[in-house]
Amino acid sequence: MSLQLTLPPQITRLLQHRIFHASPADSVVPPSGHTAWLTSFTAGAMTFLAVFALALSLASGRLAERWAGALDRTATVRIAAASGQIDAQTKAVLAVLATTPGIASARALGDDEQRKLLEPWFGPNLPVESLPLPRLIEVTEDGSGYDAEGLRQRLTAEAPGAVFDDHTRWRKPLATAASRLRLLGWLAIALIGLTMAAMITLAANASLAANAQVIGVLRLVGARDSYIARAFVRRFTLRAFAGAAAGALGGMLGVALLPSADAAGAFMTGLGFHGAGWLLPLVLPPLAGLVAFAATRAAAFRKLRELH
Amino acid sequence: MECVATKSAISKPLSFRNIPLRLVIGAFPGNSRPRLEWGIAVIAFENVAYNYGGGELLSDISLRLAPGSFHFLTGPSGAGKTTFLKLCYAELLPTAGHVTIFDHDVHGLTRDDVAMTRRRIGVVHQDCQFLDHLPLSANIALPLMVAGRAAPQGDLSDLMGWVGLDRLAHSLPPQLSGGERQRAALARAIITGPDVILADEPTGNLDWDMSLRLLTLLVELNRMGKTVVVATHDLNLIRQAKSLTAARVLRIAKRRIQLAGADL
Ligand SMILES: Nc1ncnc2c1ncn2[C@@H]1O[C@H](COP(=O)(O)OP(=O)(O)O)[C@@H](O)[C@H]1O
Numbered sequence: 001m002s003l004q005l006t007l008p009p010q011i012t013r014l015l016q017h018r019i020f021h022a023s024p025a026d027s028v029v030p031p032s033g034h035t036a037w038l039t040s041f042t043a044g045a046m047t048f049l050a051v052f053a054l055a056l057s058l059a060s061g062r063l064a065e066r067w068a069g070a071l072d073r074t075a076t077v078r079i080a081a082a083s084g085q086i087d088a089q090t091k092a093v094l095a096v097l098a099t100t101p102g103i104a105s106a107r108a109l110g111d112d113e114q115r116k117l118l119e120p121w122f123g124p125n126l127p128v129e130s131l132p133l134p135r136l137i138e139v140t141e142d143g144s145g146y147d148a149e150g151l152r153q154r155l156t157a158e159a160p161g162a163v164f165d166d167h168t169r170w171r172k173p174l175a176t177a178a179s180r181l182r183l184l185g186w187l188a189i190a191l192i193g194l195t196m197a198a199m200i201t202l203a204a205n206a207s208l209a210a211n212a213q214v215i216g217v218l219r220l221v222g223a224r225d226s227y228i229a230r231a232f233v234r235r236f237t238l239r240a241f242a243g244a245a246a247g248a249l250g251g252m253l254g255v256a257l258l259p260s261a262d263a264a265g266a267f268m269t270g271l272g273f274h275g276a277g278w279l280l281p282l283v284l285p286p287l288a289g290l291v292a293f294a295a296t297r298a299a300a301f302r303k304l305r306e307l308h
Numbered sequence: 309m310e311c312v313a314t315k316s317a318i319s320k321p322l323s324f325r326n327i328p329l330r331l332v333i334g335a336f337p338g339n340s341r342p343r344l345e346w347g348i349a350v351i352a353f354e355n356v357a358y359n360y361g362g363g364e365l366l367s368d369i370s371l372r373l374a375p376g377s378f379h380f381l382t383g384p385s386g387a388g389k390t391t392f393l394k395l396c397y398a399e400l401l402p403t404a405g406h407v408t409i410f411d412h413d414v415h416g417l418t419r420d421d422v423a424m425t426r427r428r429i430g431v432v433h434q435d436c437q438f439l440d441h442l443p444l445s446a447n448i449a450l451p452l453m454v455a456g457r458a459a460p461q462g463d464l465s466d467l468m469g470w471v472g473l474d475r476l477a478h479s480l481p482p483q484l485s486g487g488e489r490q491r492a493a494l495a496r497a498i499i500t501g502p503d504v505i506l507a508d509e510p511t512g513n514l515d516w517d518m519s520l521r522l523l524t525l526l527v528e529l530n531r532m533g534k535t536v537v538v539a540t541h542d543l544n545l546i547r548q549a550k551s552l553t554a555a556r557v558l559r560i561a562k563r564r565i566q567l568a569g570a571d572l
């Protein structure tokens with residue numbers, strides 16, 4: 001018996017010639033419902049939190065700088081005495097300060113300035129003159145430092161109603177706390193990043209394990225590890241980026257809707273972004289994508305070697 | 309007559325400037341003139357043994373598959389046909405001896421080397437596995453895709469038509485019958501025009517008509533110079549092939565592989 005069949009020329013051509021075009025494709029990995037959802041959700045939630053941590057960091061940074069900077073070189077002397085003695089004691093204090101090494105200048109605040117300081121609490125029409133208010137003297141250091149304890153003793157001797165307040169008592173711990181808070185904010189962002197990397201690694205591992213058969217087929221037809229890994233990495237990176245973008249927008253919206261901190265303006269700078277600061281949270285989604293890329297790539301190559 | 313699967317050929321290879329030479333006679337039907345060819349063999353086994361852990365399944369196997377040769381592999385079920393084929397495409401590494409694929413010892417191949425080697429070897433698995441989420445046409449074109457190439461759409465559908473799958477191009481693999489899966493696996497194995505085709509019982513679930521079509525495809529590939537190994541129980545298929553091409557029969561028995569007599 002002899003065979004009559006002959007192959008059509010097109011098939012012969014296909015088998016003989018190798019004229020093909022490149023086609024990138026990550027469709028070789030099946031869409032896997034729950035790991036996809038988990039990755040996007042994790043990236044979204046983590047980025048949402050990171051936006052607040054970022055806002056906290058920036059705000060406490062501003063606070064730390066303000067307290068450590070603006071008040072750095074100033075102190076106050078408060079003179080509380082019977083109204084007849086205030087002027088005399090003020091003169092005495094100014095004289096002491098003028099001869100103290102390390103003090104650049106000293107200046108008694110006028111009634112107008114005092115009224116301004118009290119305005120937030122008592123309103124604009126306060127009759128400062130008729131109130132038994134202490135007189136305030138603003139002291140500016142020259143930066144070389146002075147003997148605070150010696151100055152305090154001399155002031156007590158010359159003007160019994162004078163109280164020297166060099167701010168460091170309360171300013172230093174506050175400035176320290178603010179910069180600690182900023183550090184904690186950055187630490188929180190780092191922890192959030194690490195947690196996201198860990199969760200995405202777990203999701204990627206689960207996905208790789210669930211697709212062992214797919215990987216087997218791909219290796220059988222000559223796929224290199226880098227090709228297989230790329231299919232997973234692309235997918236996880238895009239999902240993490242999309243989730244993070246949603247999370248960042250949500251976080252920014254949350255920060256924007258926070259009540260304005262202007263009422264407490266002098267003390268609080270407010271949790272929020274200012275001006276170009278609003279661009280910072282936009283860095284988070286690409287960063288999340290980068291974290292996902294690195295985590296998935298490492299997981300994929302490790303798992304592929306395990307899977308033979 | 310073709311010089312293959314003989315121990316003497318392995319022990320005394322000709323060589324020219326350290327490059328092994330081989331005398332091939334009649335490797336291509338229709339061209340019986342002897343010619344010299346570079347390289348030892350497409351796939352060579354040297355004192356190979358394989359052991360899954362419970363005693364040796366294959367022992368002391370030495371043979372070489374010449375470029376352009378056509379071999380059938382027979383033997384009782386469980387004799388180790390599938391295992392032999394897996395050794396041929398570096399899915400398994402020999403527990404003793406050396407397997408050389410395209411002049412490279414498989415023990416020295418990196419993971420990337422194995423991948424590149426498999427692009428030159430088309431395999432039809434006994435349990436044909438596919439990417440179940442991709443349509444059949446994409447599955448058949450998969451070897452091209454992973455190599456960064458794409459098949460001209462017309463040629464792909466011609467090939468699918470030849471193996472009787474043109475109507476199923478958009479079906480998902482789980483929807484196919486056993487025979488359809490085997491035909492698809494063969495189409496996938498040959499789509500890149502590989503140098504070697506290894507088929508593990510490719511006609512097990514097919515009727516005679518379709519078996520002949522697949523055989524024609526394999527014979528045609530062989531005529532183009534491809535090396536073909538087909539594990540099968542189907543004696544009719546072997547007889548038919550012998551009428552078309554210079555096919556040889558390897559038989560696994562008692563852990564060894566022998567060249568079966570011409571009287572089969
Ligand atoms: N992964 C494995 N682990 C252990 N034993 C195996 C494995 N694969 C095959 N075997 C055993 O090896 C023997 C040969 O198997 P196989 O090569 O598939 O034979 P054939 O293809 O000739 O039927 C069988 O007895 C089988 O049970």
Ligand SMILES: [Mg+2]
Pocket residue numbers: 389390391434508
């Ligand atoms: Mg078998």
